[in-house]
Amino acid sequence: MNLISDNVNQKELRRLAAKEGYTFFGLTLPYLVLVIALIAIPVGWLFYLSFIGRDGTLSLENYERMWKSKAYIKIFITTFKISILTTIICAAIGYPLAYFMSQLSKKWANICMVAVLIPFWTSLLVRTYAWLVLLQKKGLVNNILIDAGIISEPLKFVHNTTGTLIGMVHIMLPFLILPLYANMRAIDKDCMKAASSLGATPTRAFWTVFLPLSLPGLLAGLLIVFVLCLGFYVTPAILGGGKVIMAAMKISSNIEMYFNWGAASALGVVLLVVAGIILFIASKLVSVDQLGNR
């Protein structure tokens, strides 16, 4: 037997492998620096601030306030209610649409996809104000409904939960459709044919084959939408008109009106932790499901 060091070309091959490793490290370095500078450090700072009381000493008062103050409890209930409702409505609208798109030819599906994505390329603020214009008391929607004789008094669409939901659903829909559509496209079309040839009515085939196979995509979409909703600021602020107060808006008012960085940080930490827990649970669910997919 040769000694290891005698093996032909071993040293050179090892050096080559090491060089490859350095290259990959070098390529990820800028991103790593960014993540540390823009995420890790600020989030650490946020954690620290959330444990500082008004008098500048370490305390838990910022967290205590959250479950003692009625105003905070109401904000949490509103945040979750709006997020859950938005997610459910997105699923109700997005699932059939994604299904429809997944059954189209590639060409038509791409055209539909562009239509879904166009709003993405428009500023969030512009889209939200556009809804305000459409939905306000003398806006296009109310005018049409009155002219058509469907209603006699303008309906209240904005500065309430309805307006907030309409705006948020519109903005969140692509986030649900994208992963769901990708999942549905990947489902083997022959599976549905097989179900059909084996005696399943189209409805039965959908419930027993298509729906279970589309669940990972649906779950991914629901999660993204829900987590994004939790911290949503612009749309509820404008379309809610100050009457629908979600966590992000409270954070903003804590800083801008009360200069209470501790309270704002504590809210931020709670949102972060909730989102983290949800993503963790979901990652378990999705990975189990995806095992079944391949």
Place this chain on the structure above:
Amino acid sequence: MKNTSLNISIENVTKKYDEFYALKDISLDITSGEFMTLLGPSGSGKTTLLMVLAGFTNPDYGSVKFGDEEVILKPPHLRGIGMVFQNYALFPHMTVEQNVGYPQKLRGVSKAEISRTVDEALTTVKLEGLGHRRVDELSGGQRQRVALARAIVFKPKILLMDEPLSALDKKLREEMQIELRQLHDKLNMTTVYVTHDQKEALTMSDRIAVINGGELMQLGSPNEIYEHPQNGFIADFIGESSLLPVKVSKGNVSIGSAKIKVAKPPGKDGDYLLVVRPEKVFLASANKKNDENYFHGELLDSIFQGESQLLVIKLANKLNKEQTLRIRIPNQSVTDKAFPSIGENVTLALKVADSYLVS
């Protein structure tokens, strides 16, 4: 477990996409219990025809009857057929058992009966004991068996298979061909099998329907299709034939300037093709016989292929413009006889009885 099976009669089925005929006036009767193969190159329309039988594609017009019943307007789930797909189309979110039990569950069969029939079907395809496995834990061959078990568990009278073996490697494919054939004989279901593999078709079928360009070109037993192809396309598609252009005038058949004799001289004069199967040509012995045709040429290549030796021969120019002929000599005789070496002139013989012309 013999089934009562059904005959299928296809009449005038036509399907047009814009100006392109996917199926052109196809009529075909498949008798009850028969193993019928639809054979053709890709894009020939064979799969379209199978999809018409299954109900996934509606033709522009035509009739499909299972037994005496017209089914052309029936949706697929009411046709009661078993179907095996090219890529298995197993349900990835179900276990083997759940996959195989799926059609039974749809039919409202009791739990005990489902379990019994699933076991029976898994035994039939030699997968007993694998019921609890996940689909992704199975090999390609095993998946294909599950797909088969799922298609036969409810004892359909008709079984349709769309290139079910094409994703398997050669050795497994050849084993499965024999097994599928045995299974068919045991279950006696009317089987329609689609393939582009002519050897597979020859191995498995009772009858073969050769389809090309959306048309039914020839219908016959594997032997008829191989020995008496009706045209140049089939002669070329089935087996490894060389096709030599010949002229027929006043009943005389000639290749270039040389006259040959054929088994059945055609009635009409004109241009024909002589079908030369590589295994039917042999190196001529010194003494010539009356019942053989002879071809002279130069040995271009000699290729060892395991069970046989493939010789490529350039026919002498006077016969025709440059034309090569392939012949195949079984390996056992390689050691017996001295082989011509490359570049040598050889004389080939083809029995008159094997000299078959197509138009």
